[in-house]
Amino acid sequence: MTLTMTGVRLTYPDGERRLTALDDVSLTVAPGEIVAVTGPSGSGKSSLLAVAGTLVTADAGTVEVDGVDVSGLDQKRRDRLRRERIGFVFQQANLLASLTAVDQLLLVAHVAGTSRDTARERATELLDYVGLSAKRGKRPHELSGGERQRVAVARSLMGSPAVLLVDEPTSALDAERGRAVVGLLRDITRDRKTATILVTHDPRHLGLTDRALVMRDGRLGAQDPAAVG
Amino acid sequence: MFIAWRDLRFAKGRFALLGGVIALMTLMVVLLTGLTAGLGAASVSAVEALPADHIAFQEPAEGQEPAFATSELPGTSVAELGALPGVDTAHGMGVSTARLNVGGGSAAVNLIGTDPSLYPDREDGTDPGAGEVAVTAELAETHGLAPGSTVDLNGRSLTVTAIVDTTTLNHLPVVYLPLATWQELASTDTITAVALTGDPGETRGAVTLTREDAYGAVGGYSSEQGSLTLMRGLLLGVSVLIVGAFFTVWTMQRSGDLAVVRAIGAGRGYLLRDALGQALAVLVLGSAVGGAVAAGLGALAARAVPFVLDAQTVGVPVASMIAVGLLGAAVCVRRTTTVDPLTALGAAR
Incomplete structure (x- = not known):
C-alpha cells in the first residue's frame, strides 16, 4: 500500500488545553486510487494532509509513505521523503510570484538536486501533460486561476511522487474549471499510480473519486452515499 | 540561488533601490x-618617512601625551639614549614651525633639524651643511626652488642644497636642515626628540614610542583620525541597519513562498543559502558600483584635497561594506529557517 495511516492522533495547543485535530484516524490509499476527504472547516482535513505529508508529526499512531514509516524520521529525512515520494497541490496553487511556469517545476528538481537537462525534459513533458506548453514562460500573474492550478499539479508531479496530497484545489475556481482540475488529478492518479488524497469542500467532485470520506471533529468516517453526486 | 536570481529579476525595482543605497553608502565610506x-x-608623512624604529620624547606631565610641539630634551640625551643596550643609532631631532620667505612669496613650514641620514630620498643636489637646507619637491615646485636658491627662514638667509621627496608634518611642508642649524634658528641648545634604531627597552627621563605610535605626537592627528574613523564606523553601522531592515521586510513578505518551498522538500540550509546568496549578490554589485564611482571621484578630489587613492583605501571599505552588510542580512534572513511548511496548507496563507 502506498499510504497507510493507523490510529493517528494529533493535538494542537489551544490556550491551556489541547485541541484534538485528528482522533484515531486510520486510512489506507492504494496506488492508482483517489480518495476524497470532505468535512466542515476546522474538522481536521488539512491536519490529515499535514500528517500524511510529514509536515507535522502525529502524537500517536503510525504513518507509512510508500513503505517508509515516518514516525521515527528526523527533519532532514522527512524533507527528503517529501522531495522524493510526496507531491503537494496547495489551495490557490501557491505558486512563487517570481518564477515562470516552467521554473515552478524546475525549482522542485533544483531542490532535489536533479540534473538540469533531466529536469528540463521532465518539466517540458509535465507542462505538455497538463496542456500548458505554450505558457511555460508565463509568471503566475499572467495565468488564469485554472492555469495556475494546473501548473501546481504539474509541479507536484516533478518528483515522481508515490503519494499526492491535494488541498482544496478548486476553492478559487469556477465549477467548470474546478471539475477539469479534479478530472486531471483523477487521470494522473490512474496514469501514474499515485495514492491521492483530495481534500475538497465541493460535493460535486466526489463522483470523480474512487472513495469519499468525511472528517468530523478529527474523526474520519464514510461519506453519506447520498452526498456523492 | 535558484529562487534568488529569479527574485532579483522579478523585483528589479526594490533590489535596485537597495543596491543604490548600498552603492551610495560605499561611495561615502570609500x-x-x-x-x-x-x-x-598630510599630518605624519614626515614621521612615517623617518628611518627609525622608535622616537624618544620628553616625559610628559601627568595626564598629557608626548608631543612634538611640547617635548624638549637636553642635547646630551642623544648620547645617553644611544648608549642604551639594544640601541643601534640615535639622532637628535629639532622640530618647529617657521615662516619661509622666498622671492615675493611666503609659506608656513615645519623645520626638522636632524642628521641627513634621516631625510627622505634626495632627488637633486647634495646634503646640506651648516647654514644650508633641503626642501621637499612640492615646496620647491611651488616656490621655484632649486639647489643654489636662497630662502629666508625666521629672518635668516639659508641656501638650498638639496631637493628631497615630498613629506609633510601637521599639514605643512617640511624643510630639513642640520640639527645645529636648527638650534641656531630656534636659539636653543636643546632638542625636541631622539630618533632611534633598535629596541631601547626602558628609558629614564624620556618616553619612547614606536614610530607608528609617534604619529599621535603630531598635533591634531589622533583627534582628526578618530573623528573620521568614527564617521566611517557610523556609516558602516547605518549600512548594517539598512540592509538588515530591507531583508527583514523582504523575508516577511515572502514567508508564504518559503513555506511552500519547505513543503516541497527544501531543507532549511537550502533556503538560507539562497537568501544569503541573494544578499551577497546585491551587496557585491552595490558595493562595486559605489567603489568604482568613489574611485573616480577620489581621483578628481586628489587634485584639490589630501586624498589617498589606492587598492587599500578602495578595497578595504568595499570589502567591509560587503562583510557588515552580509552580517546584517544574515541576522535577518535566518528567519527563513524558522518558516513552518505547515502554513502552506489550508487557508493559512
Whole structure:
C-alpha cells in the first residue's frame, strides 16, 4: 500500500488545553486510487494532509509513505521523503510570484538536486501533460486561476511522487474549471499510480473519486452515499 | 540561488533601490577612507618617512601625551639614549614651525633639524651643511626652488642644497636642515626628540614610542583620525541597519513562498543559502558600483584635497561594506529557517 495511516492522533495547543485535530484516524490509499476527504472547516482535513505529508508529526499512531514509516524520521529525512515520494497541490496553487511556469517545476528538481537537462525534459513533458506548453514562460500573474492550478499539479508531479496530497484545489475556481482540475488529478492518479488524497469542500467532485470520506471533529468516517453526486 | 536570481529579476525595482543605497553608502565610506588616509599622510608623512624604529620624547606631565610641539630634551640625551643596550643609532631631532620667505612669496613650514641620514630620498643636489637646507619637491615646485636658491627662514638667509621627496608634518611642508642649524634658528641648545634604531627597552627621563605610535605626537592627528574613523564606523553601522531592515521586510513578505518551498522538500540550509546568496549578490554589485564611482571621484578630489587613492583605501571599505552588510542580512534572513511548511496548507496563507 502506498499510504497507510493507523490510529493517528494529533493535538494542537489551544490556550491551556489541547485541541484534538485528528482522533484515531486510520486510512489506507492504494496506488492508482483517489480518495476524497470532505468535512466542515476546522474538522481536521488539512491536519490529515499535514500528517500524511510529514509536515507535522502525529502524537500517536503510525504513518507509512510508500513503505517508509515516518514516525521515527528526523527533519532532514522527512524533507527528503517529501522531495522524493510526496507531491503537494496547495489551495490557490501557491505558486512563487517570481518564477515562470516552467521554473515552478524546475525549482522542485533544483531542490532535489536533479540534473538540469533531466529536469528540463521532465518539466517540458509535465507542462505538455497538463496542456500548458505554450505558457511555460508565463509568471503566475499572467495565468488564469485554472492555469495556475494546473501548473501546481504539474509541479507536484516533478518528483515522481508515490503519494499526492491535494488541498482544496478548486476553492478559487469556477465549477467548470474546478471539475477539469479534479478530472486531471483523477487521470494522473490512474496514469501514474499515485495514492491521492483530495481534500475538497465541493460535493460535486466526489463522483470523480474512487472513495469519499468525511472528517468530523478529527474523526474520519464514510461519506453519506447520498452526498456523492 | 535558484529562487534568488529569479527574485532579483522579478523585483528589479526594490533590489535596485537597495543596491543604490548600498552603492551610495560605499561611495561615502570609500571617500572618507581616502580622505582619512590623505589627511593622515598630510599630518605624519614626515614621521612615517623617518628611518627609525622608535622616537624618544620628553616625559610628559601627568595626564598629557608626548608631543612634538611640547617635548624638549637636553642635547646630551642623544648620547645617553644611544648608549642604551639594544640601541643601534640615535639622532637628535629639532622640530618647529617657521615662516619661509622666498622671492615675493611666503609659506608656513615645519623645520626638522636632524642628521641627513634621516631625510627622505634626495632627488637633486647634495646634503646640506651648516647654514644650508633641503626642501621637499612640492615646496620647491611651488616656490621655484632649486639647489643654489636662497630662502629666508625666521629672518635668516639659508641656501638650498638639496631637493628631497615630498613629506609633510601637521599639514605643512617640511624643510630639513642640520640639527645645529636648527638650534641656531630656534636659539636653543636643546632638542625636541631622539630618533632611534633598535629596541631601547626602558628609558629614564624620556618616553619612547614606536614610530607608528609617534604619529599621535603630531598635533591634531589622533583627534582628526578618530573623528573620521568614527564617521566611517557610523556609516558602516547605518549600512548594517539598512540592509538588515530591507531583508527583514523582504523575508516577511515572502514567508508564504518559503513555506511552500519547505513543503516541497527544501531543507532549511537550502533556503538560507539562497537568501544569503541573494544578499551577497546585491551587496557585491552595490558595493562595486559605489567603489568604482568613489574611485573616480577620489581621483578628481586628489587634485584639490589630501586624498589617498589606492587598492587599500578602495578595497578595504568595499570589502567591509560587503562583510557588515552580509552580517546584517544574515541576522535577518535566518528567519527563513524558522518558516513552518505547515502554513502552506489550508487557508493559512
